[in-house]
Amino acid sequence: MKFTYSSGQRPLDGFTLKRGIGRGGFGEVYFAVSDGGKEVALKLVRGDTQIELRGVAQCLNLKHPNLVNLYDLRTDHHGDRWVVMEYIAGEPLNVILNRHPNGLPRELAREWFLGLARAVAYLHDHGIVHRDLKPANIFLENGMVKVGDYGLSKAIGSSQRTAQTHSVGTVHYMAPEISTGNYGKQIDTYAAGIILYEMLTGRVPFDGESSGEILMKHLTTPPDLSQIPTEYLPVLSKALAKNPSQRYASMTEMARAVEAIEAGGAAS
Incomplete structure (x- = not known):
C-alpha cells in the first residue's frame, strides 16, 4: 500500500506521522503523534472534498462514547485538508x-x-x-x-x-x-x-x-x-x-x- 507521506514527516504543523494505516476513495489515513504527545489519526482528504468536509465540520462538536471522535479540520501549506481524529487501535x-x-x-x-x-x-x-x-x-x-x-x-x-x-x-x-x-x-x-x-x-x-x-x-x-x-x-x-x-x-x-x-x- 503506497502512501503520499512516510514515517517522520510533518506535512501538518503540530503532528509527526508514524505510519500509513489506511487508504480509501476519500484519501489516506495515518497514525500520528502530536507535539504534545497525543496519539491521533490524521485523514488526508482527497477528491471531491466538499461533501466530506461539510459533514466533518458538522460532526466536530459531537461527543459520544460509541463514536470515533473528530477533533479538528486543518489545512496544510499545500492547501490539502486534513481531519484530526481519535486513533483507534482496535x-x-x-x-x-x-x-x-x-x-x-x-x-x-x-x-x-x-x-x-x-x-x-x-x-x-x-x-x-x-x-x-x-x-x-x-x-x-x-x-x-x-x-x-x-x-x-x-x-x-x-x-x-x-x-x-x-x-x-x-x-x-x-x-x-x-x-x-x-x-x-x-x-x-x-x-x-x-x-x-x-x-x-x-x-x-x-x-x-x-x-x-x-x-x-x-x-x-x-x-x-x-x-x-x-x-x-x-x-x-x-x-x-x-x-x-x-x-x-x-x-x-x-x-x-x-x-x-x-x-x-x-x-x-
Whole structure:
C-alpha cells in the first residue's frame, strides 16, 4: 500500500506521522503523534472534498462514547485538508466477523449492536444520517464499540441528489429507497438491521455476482430469516422492511427492542 507521506514527516504543523494505516476513495489515513504527545489519526482528504468536509465540520462538536471522535479540520501549506481524529487501535468488525463464519455469540452480537445503535441514535438526534454503516466502519476497542467514518454523513434534509451519492455506502448494506435518492435516517436503521443479521449468522442477507444483482434483491427479495434466532425474528423483520415507513421509527426504538431480548434468552 503506497502512501503520499512516510514515517517522520510533518506535512501538518503540530503532528509527526508514524505510519500509513489506511487508504480509501476519500484519501489516506495515518497514525500520528502530536507535539504534545497525543496519539491521533490524521485523514488526508482527497477528491471531491466538499461533501466530506461539510459533514466533518458538522460532526466536530459531537461527543459520544460509541463514536470515533473528530477533533479538528486543518489545512496544510499545500492547501490539502486534513481531519484530526481519535486513533483507534482496535479491529474493525468486518475482520472479527471473518473469524466467525457462523456468526458471533448471541450475547456479544446483542451487546455490540446496542453500542452501534446508541452511536447512530446520537447522530440522528443531532440531525446527521451516517449513510455508510458497515462492519468496516465499526471498531472494537477494549470491548467498546466505536462507529467511525460518519464524516460522509449529511445533515438530514439537506440537498440529496448529487453524483456523489452513488458512491456512498456499500451495496450489501444499502436500503432499497437509496435507489430513488432517499437518504433519510431510515437508511441507517436498515443498514443496522443488516449488520445485526450478519453478526448473528456470519453472512449478509443479500448477496450476488454484481452490485446490480444485490441492489435488486434489496428492492424485491424478502430476507431469509430461517437461520435467525427466534427471539430476533420480530426485530429483523421490522428493521429490514422494504418500505421505510414500516421500519422502527428511530434507532432508539430498535435498541429498546433488542434490549428487551433477555441476556439469558440471547445466549441460548
